[in-house]
Amino acid sequence: MSSNLILSAILFSIDRKLVNTSSEFILKVRETFVIKTKGKSINLVGVLEQQEQRPQEMIHSTVLLRTKSSRTIASTQYWTVQVPRSDINEFLKARLELLKVAKGQKGISLNIGGNKYFAQTVTPDILLIFITDIDENDRNVTEKIDAAAKALGEILEQKKIPFVKKNYEKLINPFVHSKLKVALVGEGGVGKTTTLHLLMGKRPPTQYIPTIALAMEVIENIHFANYSLVLWDFAGQERFRKLWKLYFQGADIVFLLTDSTLRNILISKDMFQMIRRDAPHVPIIVIANKQDKPNALDPSIIERIIGAETHPLVAIDLSYRNDILKLLLDTAAKHVNIPVPDLPADDLLRFTDEDEDVEQEA
Structure with a gap:
């Protein structure tokens, strides 16, 4: 090799x-x-x-504001949790009282309105606030807000407030986002790359080009809450399978695709058992692709053979996109213990341009 x-x-x-x-x-x-x-x-x-695993933080809002006037410069919201301005004002008031007795001690969060608030000074007149779920780990969030405040402070030494206001989301996201790695696995030709295209709403490839280990297709611009989903399409050919153990252990979620033929289902069953052995704690979602083919077995039969719930798919059909997006969202949210509101997946997932850059001042 x-x-x-x-x-x-x-x-x-x-x-x-x-x-x-x-x-x-x-x-x-x-x-x-x-x-x-x-x-x-x-x-x-x-x-x-x-x-030991450090929990991945659910930061659902950030606010950058003027310390003296409390006027908001910029803000971001990553989930459906609404933060009333009255709660922010209550936090600022409580923080002032705390500072009188804290004697320089940092990293103290405050619980307001069912959320947890963290703050860090960016400049003497600018404050950065992170708002999280009530049960988030103080140390981890404090590390993130400290790094973000330091970076913003360094930018403000070179740039003016309008620049930061205009580019705030792009500047703050790297300090807020956590990555979830989603591996698409399956034998060559089952439709992994086509499924990636479907997720992005792109037209499927017109011809089959096998994915090889040195040409993995990766999507990194699907987001939900403050999480970035990193989807990997890995080579399915048998000669690459000795590398899969490393691959599985690096994933948070595995999507196992079959082409719904009996031959491939039996191969997928072996793959399922191999993943269970090598990465026993990683959730596996079984997808029965090519359900439009005459020799495709019904998902109810496939799940009895593989031994796991199986979801139908026709990856070349864009009408399946909402179903696969919802499955991706529900699986990722369950993995990080976030309740999913009863809203369409498109309203909860965000798609960004991978080539987006911070806009420069004129």
């Missing part, structure tokens, strides 16, 4: 903080692997120590 293929799997599996459903893996320097690829040497640090 070439070093390039090994490299692609390791780069997917290793992240500075790679979170799955059961644990957080943190890079610890004990040994370095040097892999030569296309004439370049790349140093990779092994993932060597497993620690």
Whole structure:
């Protein structure tokens, strides 16, 4: 197996903080692997120590305001939770009382109106506020708001308030968003890449081009609440399956696709059992694609063979898009323990342009 293929799997599996459903893996320097690829040497640090998972924070709103006047400069809302201005005013009043006795102590949150409030000074006259669910971890949110306030402060040393106001969402999102990795797996030709196109509302590919390990298609511009969904379409050919264990362990959710033929269903059953063995805590969603074909088995039969609930799909048919979006949303929300309002998936998911840049001042 070439070093390039090994490299692609390791780069997917290793992240500075790679979170799955059961644990957080943190890079610890004990040994370095040097892999030569296309004439370049790349140093990779092994993932060597497993620690307790730190919960992923549900930050549903942020506010940037003037400290003296309490006037809002900019704000963001990531979920359906409405924050009354009266609650913000109550928080600001309570914070002033707290500052009188805190004696420089930082990172103290306040519970107001069923939400938890965090604040950090950006400049002497600008305050940043994060509003979260009541049960969020104070240390984790404090780390995020501290980093965001520092970055905004550095920007304001170079730019003016109108620039920050205009670009606020793009500037604050990297400090608010958490990533959920969603792996699309299945034998080659079952429709994984077409399913990615369907999720984005794009026309399906006109011909089948096998995905290989070094050409994975990745979508990173689907968001719900303060989460960014990272969808990976990984090679399904048998020669790449030795790399799958790393791949599964790097995922938060696995979508297992079958083409609904008996032959492929039996292969998918083996895949299902392999994922269960190698990544027992990762939820697996089984998708029965190509339900429009004459030899397609009914999902009710497929789920009896595989042993898991199975959802029908025709990935080349755009009318299935709402169904697959709703399934993606419900699965991701359940994974991070967020209740989903009774609204269309399109109202709760946000799609951004991957090429969006911060606008510069004229």
